[in-house]
Amino acid sequence: MMYVFFNWKMYLDVDQSMMLLHDILPIMQSMSSVQFGIFPSLLALSEVQKACIDTSIIVGAQSIYPVPQGAYTGAVSAYMVRQLGCTHALVGHSEQRYIFGDKNKDVRKKIDACIDVSLTPVVCVGEKKDDDVEKRDYRIRKQLMAAFDNNNSSHAVIAYEPVGAIGSGHSMDAREAHERIMYIKQEMTSYTKESFPVLYGGSVDASNVVSYLTQPAIEGVLIGSASTTKASCLALLDAIALI
Ligand code: PGA
Numbered sequence: 001m002m003y004v005f006f007n008w009k010m011y012l013d014v015d016q017s018m019m020l021l022h023d024i025l026p027i028m029q030s031m032s033s034v035q036f037g038i039f040p041s042l043l044a045l046s047e048v049q050k051a052c053i054d055t056s057i058i059v060g061a062q063s064i065y066p067v068p069q070g071a072y073t074g075a076v077s078a079y080m081v082r083q084l085g086c087t088h089a090l091v092g093h094s095e096q097r098y099i100f101g102d103k104n105k106d107v108r109k110k111i112d113a114c115i116d117v118s119l120t121p122v123v124c125v126g127e128k129k130d131d132d133v134e135k136r137d138y139r140i141r142k143q144l145m146a147a148f149d150n151n152n153s154s155h156a157v158i159a160y161e162p163v164g165a166i167g168s169g170h171s172m173d174a175r176e177a178h179e180r181i182m183y184i185k186q187e188m189t190s191y192t193k194e195s196f197p198v199l200y201g202g203s204v205d206a207s208n209v210v211s212y213l214t215q216p217a218i219e220g221v222l223i224g225s226a227s228t229t230k231a232s233c234l235a236l237l238d239a240i241a242l243i
Pocket of ligand 1: 007161165166167168201202203204222223224225226
């Protein structure tokens with residue numbers, strides 16, 4: 001199964017989310033060999049989720065807070081997202097790590113909270129732009145260890161997103177992304193016997209999506225800005241349909 005996940009970040013308000021969904025839903029539903037997922041803003045999550053009931057489209061949250069309920073002004077919990085009927089949540093996205101300050105231990109709490117309520121975490125890992133090779137491997141190893149060591153989860157998705165490639169237009173060469181994902185898969189054998197799908201993310205668009213999806217180790221893509229307009233989304237879907 002090939003995974004194509006759309007991370008709409010904070011690009012679309014509720015009306016814009018519903019309009020874009022309306023334009024792409026029938027096409028996504030006709031592409032049965034692709035497992036699509038949409039991660040709208042928390043504000044649009046409920047409406048998008050309702051519109052996708054009875055479809056095979058995954059709908060998930062871009063972030064969750066690890067405590068089920070209580071005095072946490074501004075937060076929405078994994079439990080609440082699951083109550084809505086959503087099945088997935090992004091965890092550890094680099095924008096959550098580096099803008100909102102999530103450390104590896106916070107990411108782990110969020111993963112555990114997802115697992116507690118049967119929400120599949122989409123765990124994002126990746127080196128920072130200025131990391132040298134040694135630092136890069138170390139950072140990814142630490143992120144994976146914090147996320148998966150002693151964790152009995154049987155469901156997870158991993159997204160490899162090198163920070164320098166996110167939103168920059170400088171996507172990583174597909175062959176290199178394949179090599180990095182092979183490294184991640186090798187590391188994951190220390191933590192689980194399950195084989196969690198690993199996706200690539202970072203400036204994926206219609207011009208390069210096929211190069212990623214045809215690499216043997218890359219099981220899908222997590223797409224940000226190119227998934228947020230009708231034109232670029234339709235171009236992406238056209239390109240993917242040709243695989
Ligand atoms: P981008 O974002 O496609 O805009 O680079 C990807 C992501 O952050 O998930």
